[in-house]
Amino acid sequence: MIDDSPREGSMRQTRYDAIDRRSALQGALAAGVALPFLGGRAGAQSADSIRIWTFMSAEGQSPREKVFKALIDDFQAKSKVKVVVESQPFQELETKFVAAVAQKRAPDLVWLRDTFLSLVVDRGGLADLNTELSPEFRQQALPDMFNVFTQKSVFDGKRVSLPIWPSPAQIIFYRKDALREIGLEAPPLGWTAFVDVAGKLTKGTRIGLGLPTSDNSVSALVNVMSGFGPSIFDPATGRIDLTGAEAVEAAKTVRDLVARGAVSKTLLNAMGDDIQDQFAAGRFAMAQAFAPRFQQYQKIAAGYDPKELAVSAWPSFGSRPPAVLLGPYWTVGLASTSQNKAAAVAFLESMFSPAASMKWAKEASLIPDRRSVMSDPWFNTSDAAVTAAFFKLLSGDGAFVFPQRVPDITKLFNVLNTSLQEIIGTDEKVEPILARAKSTLGW
Known part of the structure; x- marks a missing residue:
């Protein structure tokens, strides 16, 4: 039985209006037609702008910021919707957004780290994209994206965000020229052999492996443990058994790296940026690094030929496949309090079109969100070799994500x-070191 009460009818009509506005805007964008944004029914105020919170600047000069600006400019020209970017410190995005939602001042779209999604979801900060995305996007784009990423964004049947720039996050960057010195083309993909090779790569002032040890957004110890696969996380709690056999073996592997001279005892407060700068100066043969910074590593290379930079998965323990722990990575969500959902969703979808995916890949060396574009001949060229390598890592059997809820x-x-x-x-x-960590966390 259909409830035809005035309240239900009003809500249904509002929903239809939103669909009509979004459909009109999407059609104009697809056709490349400039269209003043369609407001609500007669008398309603026209929604002619959307606000975005992200760690990027719309005027920034990094490759992905330039692509971001180009996509914004294209969207504004076609839709006549103004996109206002309000840059935020990346470490504060999620907590500031939760506070802004509560205070009714949240942006329309927000960049979020996957490891903080549950925090925002539990506080009702994100709209359900299953009811906001266009039918075409749901039917064509979602199946074309990496399932391992898109499924993590579904909480209790609600799709709360779209993962952007699928990435192995913290992986191993290495210098091919350094590996050739010892007769290898790439690092070994098992930990026993890797430790031996990393020790041999230490030569003079060059250290075999650089690890960040003082960064609140990553943990090299977790990445070493990823060699055991997703079993390192308890599926019910998201916790790691820090006194279990896997954690102990990972810790002893780090100790072996130190004993072989592959990891320096003097670098005990290194941030990711410190490792990056010292890698550029030729201090390391290999290093844990943030995958989207590959171009930046090449650009600032001084102590080696940037053409020699390459990427590798993390070694595994036993017979498991090489590990690629996918996170933390970025996702984009729609605020539950947004008053401009139609325009915001239209821009959100525009960032995931095949054309946008090609632009992210060709101009910012990012892995395409839309897997189908990998059939483009460009990905067989030398310019796309690194992107193709990243894509292979993501498509491997050893790729997995952090649990939805990691306390x-x-x-x-x-x-x-x-x-x-x-x-x-x-x-x-x-x-005892690991036991103290477990006690500190209250686990």
């Missing part, structure tokens, strides 16, 4: 980095 993620990284510093810089047995 105290920032605290986890901080605590494990303290443990990592103790593992590298002291001779204390790894078991």
